[in-house]
Amino acid sequence: MLNKAILTSVFIFSISAQASISTYNLTPVVKSPFPLSYSELDANGFDLNNKELGYLSEFSKAYVDISKHFDSVESVCFEMDTEYSGNGSTPGEAGVTLYKYFVYSDTYRGDNRQSGRSSSLARPTFSTCFNESEGFSKSFIREGKIAFTPYTTDSSVTIRELRIQVSGVSKIKGDLVTLNAQLNALGTDSGEMLTHSVEPNLTYSLEIMENNASYNNLGGKYNSVGMSYVNIDGDKEVKVINDLNPVYIKPQSDISLFFIGDATHSSGSVSINIKKVNID
Missing domain, CATH: 2.60.120 (Jelly Rolls)
Known part of the structure; x- marks a missing residue:
């Protein structure tokens, strides 16, 4: 899906006469220095009813700023490299929790929600993509940020690098x-x-x-x-x-x-x- 060679490029392909999908590799803002040591428990305390603009990125452990890049979002892809401090194969799982809400109209939105993906660490790199419906992806545009928390399920496994790739209709001209x-x-x-x-x-x-x-x-x-x-x-x-x-x-x-x-x-x-x- 992602790789370090791809992450040096920007891709654009046409989907209609009026719009095109662009893919940008964005640097995440992470609230702790690498290597990261987050667990699933770091998603506890998420307030489903807090509708203050900016709450999602304040609560999450990381986010990417998309306010300059996109008019709409089609997909969000994550790739994280993990590091095991013990011996043998890497234990446990790695995953990511994505924060969002459904936008019904300019004046009405739903409660906060979260989506999660994880898998066992048979290999030290975990990768996944989210393709949210238009209503949920509008929350990313409204917030100007995509908020998420990366994690591992074993305390001896840390996240040493995190790469984010976002696709959508670009607002960048020139x-x-x-x-x-x-x-x-x-x-x-x-x-x-x-x-x-x-x-x-x-x-x-x-x-x-x-x-x-x-x-x-x-x-x-x-x-x-x-x-x-x-x-x-x-x-x-x-x-x-x-x-x-x-x-x-x-x-x-x-x-x-x-x-x-x-x-x-x-x-x-x-x-x-x-x-x-x-x-x-």
Whole structure:
């Protein structure tokens, strides 16, 4: 289903003349550091009647933010690598609990619900997909997040890596460009810029969509990306794109994107949406 090679790509295929399904690999927000040690008991206390927006992601042990990516969700796929501290075959099961509710209309929704999948760990990697009905998948769009709790049933088995792949109708327009922190970090005699072609004399917005890039082995995050281009006065200009707001430019040349850091210790990537905008 998922694999580490696939998780570096974005897939788009047409389902109609009006819409297409896109698949994005999203970085989960996890409330504990890896390796994770969650059990089925961590789903206890779930309040079926709490209808406050944001409750699902507050209660769960993890979530992915889809607010910038999707207008609708078709499927959610999970893959987790486990690690056994004992000897022999991995005992117990691994699983995931997904939190949701049914959306009947813009003003009426059902009580909170949960779906669960699990299997024995004959192999150390567990994977599963959820294909929720439209009413339930609308709760993901309303929340802007997909909330879930991954777990194992044996305390000697932990979760060392977690990968999420979400498919649905994308709200992203323009181009999605991905910087690799190892390849595009400019340091002493290392790294290269990523160049993206644009049309001159048009206004573009650049916005960070997904950021899991680290500059050291401790998980220190790259909070921004550098950008170089020739502006409308013919001068070379450098700007910063951060996680907070889109940046608007009117370039006369291609755009060069980069990190400033040591490629040897950098890891992860940043995805940036580059699109034309009508504000001229």
